[in-house]
Each structure stands twice: as C-alpha cells, then as structure tokens.
Amino acid sequence: MKPATSALAKSAAILLALASISCPAQNSPAQTSAAPATSPAPPPPPPPATPTHPAPTPPPTPFNRSVILLDPAHGGLDSGSRISESIVEKDVTLTFAFKLRSLLAARGFSVVMTRDNDAATLPGTPNTPLTLDDRAGIANHAHPVACLLLHATAAGAGVHLYSSELDATPGETFGSPWLTAQAAWVTQSQRLQKNLAQALTRANVPLVLSRASVRPVDSLTCPALVVELAPAGGDNTTLIEGGYQQHVAEVIATALVFWQNQAQPPDRPDSATPTPPVTGAQP
Amino acid sequence: MIPRHQRILFWCLFVCIVAMGVFLFLERKRARDRIGSLADATPIDAPYSNTESVTLDLASDADGSVTATTRPIALPDEIAPRARALLEHLVAEYALPGSPHPLQSGAAVDDVFLLPLPVIGHAIDTTAKPTASGGNTTIPVASTDPNALQPQTTGGELAVINLRSSFVNAHPSGVEVESLTLLSMIGTLHANLPQIEQIRFLVDGQQRETLAGHADLLRTYPSHDTTIAATVPDAP
Numbered sequence: 360m361k362p363a364t365s366a367l368a369k370s371a372a373i374l375l376a377l378a379s380i381s382c383p384a385q386n387s388p389a390q391t392s393a394a395p396a397t398s399p400a401p402p403p404p405p406p407p408a409t410p411t412h413p414a415p416t417p418p419p420t421p422f423n424r425s426v427i428l429l430d431p432a433h434g435g436l437d438s439g440s441r442i443s444e445s446i447v448e449k450d451v452t453l454t455f456a457f458k459l460r461s462l463l464a465a466r467g468f469s470v471v472m473t474r475d476n477d478a479a480t481l482p483g484t485p486n487t488p489l490t491l492d493d494r495a496g497i498a499n500h501a502h503p504v505a506c507l508l509l510h511a512t513a514a515g516a517g518v519h520l521y522s523s524e525l526d527a528t529p530g531e532t533f534g535s536p537w538l539t540a541q542a543a544w545v546t547q548s549q550r551l552q553k554n555l556a557q558a559l560t561r562a563n564v565p566l567v568l569s570r571a572s573v574r575p576v577d578s579l580t581c582p583a584l585v586v587e588l589a590p591a592g593g594d595n596t597t598l599i600e601g602g603y604q605q606h607v608a609e610v611i612a613t614a615l616v617f618w619q620n621q622a623q624p625p626d627r628p629d630s631a632t633p634t635p636p637v638t639g640a641q642p
Numbered sequence: 643m644i645p646r647h648q649r650i651l652f653w654c655l656f657v658c659i660v661a662m663g664v665f666l667f668l669e670r671k672r673a674r675d676r677i678g679s680l681a682d683a684t685p686i687d688a689p690y691s692n693t694e695s696v697t698l699d700l701a702s703d704a705d706g707s708v709t710a711t712t713r714p715i716a717l718p719d720e721i722a723p724r725a726r727a728l729l730e731h732l733v734a735e736y737a738l739p740g741s742p743h744p745l746q747s748g749a750a751v752d753d754v755f756l757l758p759l760p761v762i763g764h765a766i767d768t769t770a771k772p773t774a775s776g777g778n779t780t781i782p783v784a785s786t787d788p789n790a791l792q793p794q795t796t797g798g799e800l801a802v803i804n805l806r807s808s809f810v811n812a813h814p815s816g817v818e819v820e821s822l823t824l825l826s827m828i829g830t831l832h833a834n835l836p837q838i839e840q841i842r843f844l845v846d847g848q849q850r851e852t853l854a855g856h857a858d859l860l861r862t863y864p865s866h867d868t869t870i871a872a873t874v875p876d877a878p
Contacts, residue, residue: 433855437855439815439855440814440815440816440854440855440856441815448815491851510816510817510856512815512816512817512818512819513816514703514814514816514818514819515703515704515705515706515818516704519706519817519818521817521821524863538861567705567706567818568706569706569818569821569870571817571818571821571856571857572821572824572857572858572861572863573817573821573856573857573858574851574852574858574860577858577861585817587816587817587818589818
C-alpha cells in the first residue's frame with residue numbers, strides 16, 4: 360500500500376492541476392507570459408468599441424517570398440533524442456540545417472535560422488536560452504514563405520512530414536490566440552506538405568505524412584512543417600552521412616523553389632470590405 | 643615480521659573491498675526501488691472477469707500508421723476505471739516483443755479523471771475545516787474565459803489522463819514515436835468511450851510541456867478517430 364501522506368499529497372497536486380485546466384485564464388506562466396513578449400508586433404490597438412461594432416481588421420501581412428525559416432530543433436543543454444551512443448538529435452538537425460541553408464541560398468533564398476551554433480540562445484544575449492515561443496517569434500517576424508522545423512529520429516525511415524493538428528480556419532482574424540495562430544495557415548501548410556511529399560517520392564525517399572502537435576508549430580504565422588529526418592535504412596549512422604543529408608536537402612530546396620510562387624497568404628474576407636464604424640454607438 | 647609496505651597494501655585492499663561492498667548494496671537497493679515502482683500491483687479497481695471485444699488503435703513506427711484492432715479484454719463497468727484499463731492494455735500491447743511501436747513495460751497510467759463539460763474549476767476552500775480524513779474541502783470556481791471548454795453534445799466529458807513519470811521518462815524521443823503514442827491513446831478512448839470529447843494529459847498530477855521532448859502535452863486534444871493508413875502520397 361502507498362503511504363497515506365503521499366496519496367494525500369498526490370491528490371492535492373492533481374486537484375490543483377485540474378483546476379488550472381478548468382480555468383484556462385489561469386494557465387501556466389510559460390504559456391501566458393512568454394507569448395506577448397515574443398509574438399510579432401501587433402498592429403495598433405483598435406479604438407474602443409461597443410459590442411455591436413465589428414472588430415477592425417489588420418493591414419495585410421507582408422509575405423516575403425524569398426525568405427525561408429529553418430529551425431534546427433533543440434540545442435545547448437537540450438540534446439533532443441539520442442540517435443545512437445555518439446549521435447544526438449541537436450547535432451543532426453544543425454548539420455542538416457547548414458546543408459539546407461547553403462542549397463537555398465544558392466537558389467536565391469534568404470534563410471533565417473533560429474540558431475546557427477550548438478547553443479540555443481537569444482540573439483545578443485548568450486546567457487538567455489531560446490524558448491519555443493522565442494523560436495516562433497523569430498519566425499513570425501521574418502514573414503517567410505515557409506517555416507521548416509527540423510528534427511531527427513532513429514525510429515522509422517526516410518523523412519517524416521507533419522503539419523499542424525489544428526483545424527483550418529477560413530482566414531486570419533484580428534488578435535488570434537498565440538497557441539492557435541497557425542490555424543489560418545493550416546491549408547497552406549498542408550499544400551506545402553503535399554508539394555514536398557511529391558518531390559521526396561519522386562526522389563525515392565521513404566515518406567511518412569501526418570499531422571502532429573509539436574510546439575511551436577501551432578504558433579507560427581507562415582506555411583509551417585515539421586520535417587523529421589529518419590535513417591535511410593536500418594542504419595542510424597546514415598543520419599550523419601553527408602550524402603544522405605545532401606540528397607534530402609537538395610530535394611527539399613528544389614521543391615521550395617516551386618513553392619515560392621505557389622504560396623498564398625490566408626484569405627482575409629473582411630479586409631476587402633471593411634465595415635464602417637457605427638458612430639452613433641460611440642460613447 | 644610483516645614488512646610495512648605489505649601491511650599498507652593489505653589495509654588499502656581491505657578498504658577497497660568494504661567500499662565496493664557498500665556501493666553494491668546501495669546499487670541493489672536503487673534497482674529494487676526502480677523495479678518496484680514499475681511493477682506497482684496495488685489493487686485499485688474491483689476485480690472483473692467478463693471479457694468483451696474492444697477496439698485498440700495500434701500504432702506502427704515503420705510506416706507511421708495507426709490501425710484499429712479488436713481484442714477480447716475483461717474491463718470494469720465504470721467509465722473511469724474502464725478508460726484506465728483500456729490504456730493499460732494498450733501500453734501492454736506495445737511492451738510485447740516484436741511490437742511495431744515498442745514501449746517500456748510497466749504501469750503507464752496512474753489514473754483517468756472524467757469531468758463533465760463545460761468544465762468548472764475547483765479551488766481549496768480556505769475557510770472550511772479539514773475533513774475527518776485530513777483532506778481539504780473544495781469549492782467550484784466558474785471560468786471567466788469565454789473560450790472555456792464546451793461540450794459538442796450534451797453529456798460530453800473531458801478525460802484527464804494522469805500518466806506515470808516512470809512511463810514518460812522511459813518513452814522514446816521523436817516526433818513520430820511520441821505523436822503515435824498520443825494518437826493511439828486518443829483513438830482507443832474515442833472508439834470505446836464516445837462520451838469522451840476532449841482529452842488532457844498530466845504527468846504525476848502536474849502539467850508537462852512535452853511527452854519526451856516533442857509531442858505537446860499542454861494542449862487539449864479533441865477525441866476523434868485517429869486511424870492513419872500507411873502513407874501513399876498523391877501522384878504528381
């Protein structure tokens with residue numbers, strides 16, 4: 360039997376956790392406090408309006424078709440998964456990101472990376488670790504045509520492509536929640552996923568397509584995919600072999616050239632026909 | 643007369659032997675505690691014997707698929723113990739040799755809590771006296787958030803799955819393997835307990851950011867059919 364004291368303490372902890380779930384307004388500080396600090400600069404606050412007023416729509420989002428964001432996952436103390444005795448995920452993702460960056464730059468893209476060395480820290484503040492929300496903030500500020508979150512695993516084979524699990528919304532709304540900002544871009548993310556899948560299939564790279572909830576993909580305001588690199592076969596060492604990584608990177612870089620002209624920002628049905636304010640209802 | 647250097651050598655070896663003995667004793671104790679925590683056989687649910695056919699959504703790492711599979715399993719009648727037993731059977735399937743989604747054996751789910759939707763919170767009533775058993779009295783707290791969890795149909799429930807840290811800490815790390823575990827659990831609950839509409843995960847009663855570094859454990863997952871066929875991309 361478990362000691363009575365530990366059972367009581369566990370029950371109290373579960374009750375507190377349930378209470379925090381039940382009241383989302385009292386959510387964990389990691390979700391609530393980090394979001395405003397790292398989210399893209401919001402448009403000017405709307406004028407005060409009564410509930411009868413429609414919410415004003417923001418100006419169209421600049422959409423830079425020549426910018427690609429690469430996020431080599433993990434870094435620093437966070438090693439990610441252990442691929443083998445001597446290989447950890449953070450090193451594989453960084454190496455793969457460097458190869459991809461070179462190939463994309465050769466094709467005329469401007470590449471933004473959330474980290475370009477082992478330590479994942481905020482730019483200019485080497486002692487401040489980079490949080491997942493910080494990574495999303497870097498991506499959203501760049502307004503890229505594609506955001507690729509790079510991961511690696513020893514399980515499975517080939518490349519695993521994941522889009523957000525959020526349900527697609529018809530268009531961007533003013534002040535969309537930080538944790539569901541990707542909802543307006545899910546349709547574009549799925550199109551990007553389809554484009555990359557076709558290119559990888561043509562190149563005979565084993566493929567897994569699915570949807571997953573991997574932070575910070577749900578907070579990105581760009582066509583975003585989680586790209587998980589798995590071994591070419593049963594041999595995990597292929598993950599650090601330059602030939603295999605180079606092959607996959609070339610396929611992805613080429614597919615992104617075609618994607619560059621196909622990407623479309625999410626619909627903004629309200630922005631085309633803004634509703635004039637109801638002056639009579641102003642206080 | 644024994645030379646001095648031999649006496650020093652003798653006592654050095656003696657100290658090493660004693661230190662090694664102490665080290666082995668401590669390691670044995672740690673290993674026993676670790677195994678004991680994984681094989682906690684404390685009876686929690688009433689015994690049950692009637693087997694029934696249930697659907698388990700089984701994942702495969704090789705192709706990223708989740709397939710509905712029928713198994714004859716004896717389950718309790720009450721919903722919360724039933725959900726817990728379903729998840730334990732699911733994880734036990736993954737612990738079998740040759741599993742397509744190998745996970746460590748041992749208890750995975752500490753408990754499953756079901757809350758009717760819409761959810762109201764509970765806070766400890768500081769003004770009330772402790773109960774006879776020493777526990778605290780709780781009072782309901784209404785959520786002021788307009789986006790608070792709402793049911794899709796009348797009677798919909800939120801399931802809060804409290805995972806054991808021993809299971810989470812030993813879970814393989816990776817986007818695919820972690821996502822498949824969550825999808826498998828969500829799909830199994832959806833197939834057998836349709837009144838569950840939304841699912842949250844805790845680890846030892848606390849919120850945790852990810853399962854093993856990737857899959858998000860902070861969000862509320864909708865309960866839905868998670869079966870995924872093996873990937874066959876569209877023709878270009």
